[in-house]
Amino acid sequence: MPINILMPALSPTMEKGNLAKWLKKEGEAVKTGDVIAEIETDKATMEYEAVDDGVMVKIVVPEGTNDVPVNQLIAVLAQEGEDPKAAAAAAGKGPPPGAKAASAAPSPQPSQATAPSPQAKAPAPPPAPSSPTPPKTAGEGVRTNGQSPNRVFASPLARRLAKEAGIEVGRISGSGPHGRVIARDVAAAKEGKGLRAPGAPAAATPGAPAVAPSMSDQQIRALYEEGSYELVPHDGMRRTIAQRLTASTQTIPHFYLTVDCDIGKLLVAREEINAAAPKDKDGKPTYKLSVNDFVIKALALALQRVPDTNVSWTEAGLLKHKHSDVGVAVALPAGLITPIIRNAETKSLSAISNEMKELAARARARKLKPQEYQGGGSSVSNLGMYGIKDFTAVINPPQSTILAVGAGEERAVVRHGKIEAAQIMSVTMSCDHRSIDGALGAQLVSAFKALIENPVMMLV
């Protein structure tokens, strides 16, 4: 029997990936453990190892193909002693490409979902149906069933359980036959598993943002003169940023809290600490703290002081995080990634500083593992080095807050009726209003301000 090689799911959330490169050619022998391909996932390029011995007889998906759904047939391996030609011919007989990845049906239908009226049970067919058997599929992963393309396939029990749990059944990914939503999917959804963002179509066009753009690509291109632009194809990271941040702004009700922080004491302390850094054998200081390292530490401690803000929203309830896992946005040549300093409240400034340098270096080399940039409770985005005074940042779900940090600069401030010069840094906290209310968010911001203005308080 030929072995079908399917697009692997390299992380729990991965739904599709780009086939960056084939490392084995057709006709080449493959041993268990050999790297056969490079798969570009959300934000990293991962190696795909063979789990069987054999000969690569057919590459089904050529390298450079984007958005290959998980479990789609990508290549065929002939086993020892098998006729490669026959094996290659048998290739298509595997599971239908995308059969598993394609989910049932898009979009919620809330009013009909559980209504007991007979109409909801058996929607009348559209007038004058031309064909007695409705077409089964119209394009990959889209079911029409001769009825509304938005029909959600779900068991009656699943519909009832979803209604009780207050979850739109159309948001639940189904594991039953043909992606039908069944009772156990609702149980999983209550724990936040397999739940799509509200309004997100179940079978979105691969790589498209969660909600269809108002204009088609063609319409947009038509606005510009042919030849006046260059079309740069999106890479995986670009698409992920587009998808995640679109989803974030569409599903998370953001509000923003801005405060000015006097960092005069911090700058003095930083200079003293850096000057006192012990030297290693090459004569280099063993650490060099940046203002941003203080910001990370202060945010981590502030999250501990106002623990109700160190949370993630899930349908089942708030996840109250015990540790402060602080993400730090790192700009890359063609994108952005947010590696996370775990347990930042327990780490010294020098430890944070060195870990951050190491993570940033690997982020730039695109060598971060998914577990190094997924999760987290809050993030820091610092554009101060570009002279930005103040800005707002988009929350990186499933986190509930993000701190946008502007430049520290000398500003005129009024103290005791007199104008003075002071080192001021403006910061803006974006909060998820589902999990954090205004007053609570303000407590977090003022806790941060107290720490950053009096860095000695970070010692207690």
Place this chain on the structure above:
Amino acid sequence: MADSSFDIIIIGSGPGGYVAAIRAAQLGFKTAIVERDYLGGICLNWGCIPTKALLRSAEIFHYLQHAKDYGLSAGEVTYDPTAVVKRSRAVSKRLNDGVGFLMKKNKVAVIWGEATIDAPGKVTVKAGKSEAPNGALGAGSYQAKHIIIATGARPRVLPGLEPDKKLIWTYFEAMVPDRMPKSLLVVGSGAIGIEFASFYRTLGADVTVVEVLPQILPVEDAEIAAFARKSFEKQGIKISTGAKVTKLEKKSDAVTATIDDGKGGTQTLTVDRVIAAVGVVGNIENLGLEKLGVKTERGAIVIDGACKTNVPGIYAIGDVAGPPLLAHKAEHEGVICVEAIKGLHPHPMDRLLIPGCTYCTPQIASVGLTEQAAKDKKLDVRVGHFPFVGNGKAIALGEDQGMVKVIFEKKTGQLLGAHMVGAEVTELIQGYVIAMNLETTEEELMHTVFPHPTLSEMMKEAVLDAYGRVLNM
């Protein structure tokens, strides 16, 4: 020299094995099946099918005896035990031939003999006692990447109750009596024991059933079992529950049993024959499992949801892979097993949705949780009943004794279980099985139109009853 290398070799051609073989062939695997005795296994040859043939003879005999109730006269009704057994054997033979035909049609190689697994991928077959059918491969070494064990089960032997096959029978001998015993002791009141009790009683034997547990048909809902017990006792079957046969003393053509009635008393009973129906055990021996390190537990091979054992390349399905020991469970596992090998990702079987049927008079059929099991799970339930006396078709058939019972979870309306006793219920249960498999709630069942006049109308009435809306009572 015939080819000895296959993609899949299945050991055992019972309902699990031969169905797995057909599915494997459909999926393009080069498949072989090893059998030592009868194609179709116990089910077709010594179990499900021949007993149904015997029970059908008994049923028609019963109807003829009661012809007057229907305004008919049948004269003196007698039976010929030899002819009854002959018919039953002919039914088995026909289906046994049918399996042979299906193997040929699907190009599944049949290997005749006793199989042992020497190592993953390697099977040695030794010539068995029975003669190989035409076209079967013989003893030798065979190779297959995937080996599926489907060796089934055999009657359990309890100390003191060892069958001698003359006076103390297992189902094998009980199925082919040379003459009708005048009196019979059945030890065990599971499906097998009760079916034989029913058969022999209908044909006139004096039947006693002894069950060690407090309830006959121990896996069934207590209310249904109690109803069935009353019917059996009305037919003249004597039943002792919570009782134990402690000794069997063989005479030349009779057996004297000592029965501990569980209440401190002991009695003796002399009968012509004894049927030991104290369950079955998996055939896990002499396959080489110990050497391979295949994990077994309480006499069954341990498998996962895709029927894989702990040893790669070795799978197990059916009775040998643990309860429930039912042919339809084995068939379904056979399909799942082969589809998983193919990489089709079949859903694992939900064991709660496997129906069970007993073909005594009255018949018994059930699926899902019993009322007690639901309560043990701390589920808040709604229970509905409907009796056969409220159903027009049942009355017209002259079969007005029976009951349909359904159990719903109060909060969600999920159908948790359905239990029936009465005429033809084994043919009705599948309606509820489909409903449960599709996760319907009471609402869809109430919206479903049931044809009139049928026994199936009781299934809807029982649902209505659970919600206080019963119509015909």
